[in-house]
Amino acid sequence: MNNIYLFNTGISNFLSVEYALKELNYRVKKISNFEDITEESLLVVPGVGHFDNIMNKLEECNFKNIKSLIDDKKLNFLGICLGMQILFEDSEEGSKKGLGFFEGSVKKLTNRFYDNEHISTNVGWSKVQFVQEENFTQFNDDFFYFVHQYEVVPQNENDIFAFTQKFNKNIVAAVKKDNVCGIQFHPEKSGQNGIKFLHSLIKGFYE
Amino acid sequence: MRIVSRLDIKNDFLIKGLALEGLRKLGNAKDFAKKYYKSGIDEIIYIDTVASLYSREGIFKILMETVQEVFVPITVGGGIRNVDDAYKYFDHGADKIFINTAAVENPEIIDKLVSKFGSANITLSIETIKDQEDETWGVYTSNGRDKSNKELSDWISEATDRGVGEIFITSVNFDGFQKGFDIELMLNILEISNLPIVLSGGFGEINHLENLSQKLSGIAIGSSFHYGKIEIQEVKDKFKTMNYEVRGE
Numbered sequence: 436m437n438n439i440y441l442f443n444t445g446i447s448n449f450l451s452v453e454y455a456l457k458e459l460n461y462r463v464k465k466i467s468n469f470e471d472i473t474e475e476s477l478l479v480v481p482g483v484g485h486f487d488n489i490m491n492k493l494e495e496c497n498f499k500n501i502k503s504l505i506d507d508k509k510l511n512f513l514g515i516c517l518g519m520q521i522l523f524e525d526s527e528e529g530s531k532k533g534l535g536f537f538e539g540s541v542k543k544l545t546n547r548f549y550d551n552e553h554i555s556t557n558v559g560w561s562k563v564q565f566v567q568e569e570n571f572t573q574f575n576d577d578f579f580y581f582v583h584q585y586e587v588v589p590q591n592e593n594d595i596f597a598f599t600q601k602f603n604k605n606i607v608a609a610v611k612k613d614n615v616c617g618i619q620f621h622p623e624k625s626g627q628n629g630i631k632f633l634h635s636l637i638k639g640f641y642e
Numbered sequence: 643m644r645i646v647s648r649l650d651i652k653n654d655f656l657i658k659g660l661a662l663e664g665l666r667k668l669g670n671a672k673d674f675a676k677k678y679y680k681s682g683i684d685e686i687i688y689i690d691t692v693a694s695l696y697s698r699e700g701i702f703k704i705l706m707e708t709v710q711e712v713f714v715p716i717t718v719g720g721g722i723r724n725v726d727d728a729y730k731y732f733d734h735g736a737d738k739i740f741i742n743t744a745a746v747e748n749p750e751i752i753d754k755l756v757s758k759f760g761s762a763n764i765t766l767s768i769e770t771i772k773d774q775e776d777e778t779w780g781v782y783t784s785n786g787r788d789k790s791n792k793e794l795s796d797w798i799s800e801a802t803d804r805g806v807g808e809i810f811i812t813s814v815n816f817d818g819f820q821k822g823f824d825i826e827l828m829l830n831i832l833e834i835s836n837l838p839i840v841l842s843g844g845f846g847e848i849n850h851l852e853n854l855s856q857k858l859s860g861i862a863i864g865s866s867f868h869y870g871k872i873e874i875q876e877v878k879d880k881f882k883t884m885n886y887e888v889r890g891e
Contacts, residue, residue, distance in 0.1 A: 446759060450735040454710045483732060485760045517760065528760070556762050556807040558838045559644045559859055560684055560889040578889040580684075580715055582738065584762045584807060624715045624737055626679075626889075 437476040438464040439637070444492050444518075446484040448623075452515065455623035459634050469493075469501045475509045477640055481623075482517025486541070486585075487529030489517055498534075505536070511614040511640040512536070519610065519617025520587055528585050536615045538590040544583070548602060558582045561599040563608045563620065570635060571597070577628045579608070579620040587619065614640065643886045644684040644860030645877055646840055647867055649674060651720075652691050653700040658818070658865050668868050672707045678867065679712040681874040682890045686712060687740075687810070687862060690720030691785065698727075702734045709735030717810075719767060725754050732759070740765035740810055743783040746790045746797075749804060756805035765840075766806040770794055770827065771814045779830065786814030795834045802837060809835060810862065813843040820846025820865060825853045832857050848872065851880050 439461050443449050449465070456463050456479070464471075472478065478501070482489065504510040514522050523533045526541035533541070545555045560578040565571035581599065587607050589595055596611035599620070609618045616636065622629035649656050649671050656671040668674070675686050686708070690701040701718065708716060718731045719740035728739050739759070744751050745766060755764050769782040771789075779794035798809065811831055813824030823844045831839055838859035844850070845863045854861065866872045881888045 446729065446732060448732060448735070448737045450706070450709050450733075451713075451716075451737060455713060458713070483737070483759060483763050485757060488758065555836055556838050558762065558808055582715070582762045582807075584760070621715070621737070624713060626682075626713055630713060 437474040438462045440472055440476060440478045441465050442480045443467045444484060444489050448483050449481045452479060452481040452623045455630055455633060458630055468496045469498050472501050477511040477513060479513045480518035481515045484517055486520060486526040487531045489521055490531040508614045514617040516583060516619060516621060519619055520585060522617045523587055537594050537610055539588050541585050542588050544586055556584050557601055563597050563599050565597045567596045567611055574632050579625040579629060581620045583619060643881050643888050645874060646685045646687055646860050646862040647678045647683045648687045648842060648862040648864040650689045650691050651701060654704060658868050671704050675708050675712050679714055683714060683874055684889055685715045688718045705735045717765060725758050728755055738763045738765055740767040742767040746781060746783055746792060749800060752801060752804035752806055761805045761807040764806050765808040765810050766801045767810045769812050769814050782814060798835050808838045810840045816844035818865060819844060822850040828855060848876060848880050856886060
């Protein structure tokens with residue numbers, strides 16, 4: 436298998452992602468410009484930061500050059516946390532347009548959750564239910580680590596790959612469509628389960 | 643309930659003040675973090691106790707080594723004065739950062755950090771002591787040495803408006819004594835804040851978990867784990883018997 440490209444957004448926990456991938460013996464190539472993508476492979480965009488900042492960064496680093504590779508399914512895309520949110524059309528966190536691989540928006544959690552009983556940041560370990568592919572039901576009810584204040588709201592229900600529950604309501608935990616996948620939780624920070632999940636996910640891209 | 647291991651660091655070493663003993667060097671911080679990871683810890687907090695006085699090379703080295711082997715969140719802070727300091731912590735492997743002194747002295751730094759890194763990744767650390775005379779909760783910095791002019795609930799609402807995503811609160815007078823958590827502080831802060839709260843300071847025996855609230859997001863434990871007095875699994879088992887949701891078998 437070719438190198439996995441790991442995009443350094445300049446503001447992210449990309450080291451954690453790098454070492455999680457290396458734990459699985461993948462070869463990782465860190466890139467800070469999308470022009471450096473020369474092989475058909477997997478691109479991972481980790482996320483810590485602010486929606487507009489990361490979108491600006493993508494523009495500066497020539498994301499437009501590789502968009503057609505993703506559209507043509509020559510390049511797989513895995514976005515984590517903010518890296519997932521930018522796959523949608525827009526976000527209440529900022530004013531920039533997202534990449535639009537998925538129809539729908541990113542909304543502030545407080546719109547649904549904020550009152551005297553509930554908190555505004557979803558942080559901590561939650562059980563996840565996978566709904567799209569058989570292979571992943573083995574991870575149902577495993578705990579994964581979340582830390583976010585915004586949630587994705589896909590227009591197309593078929594795009595939803597996994598849910599988690601918070602205050603008895605569903606939050607979308609992952610979306611997947613063909614070669615593009617976004618994960619709200621942090622598999623790279625979810626212990627051995629998270630590493631195992633990453634492994635299944637990456638293998639899935641190549642089957 | 644998140645079980646957080648709190649590691650106070652000086653240069654490369656894990657240190658902890660045990661009541662009345664002053665600070666003791668306990669060993670290499672990374673080795674402790676790795677041991678806790680293997681035992682099922684939910685999150686690690688590294689507190690660089692000397693970063694604001696000296697350089698950060700020590701903590702960067704520990705962080706870079708830890709992140710290679712520890713696949714749970716690592717929250718780091720100590721001496722963050724500006725956006726650049728925070729950036730460097732992320733760059734060396736932090737998943738989340740916390741601020742205290744700089745935010746108390748110059749609250750605008752919160753807005754700047756939030757606009758750069760997003761709210762969810764910015765934790766406000768608060769050190770507090772209840773004034774025995776007027777019964778107000780004071781906000782302190784420098785490990786409880788310096789009293790600021792801020793009062794707890796005002797400070798929390800200001801910091802919340804500015805966008806911090808979580809609160810890590812230490813009861814200074816309970817920390818290191820292992821006589822139990824500051825329950826009065828816990829009830830007070832749960833009343834005044836809707837942010838996720840991690841309560842720190844005072845844990846020493848399993849039955850200290852009995853008076854906690856399901857509304858807490860997490861608890862931080864230092865000495866009891868460092869000295870091997872109580873195992874992580876015992877804490878999780880206890881929470882399970884009380885019907886808390888905790889990760890692991």
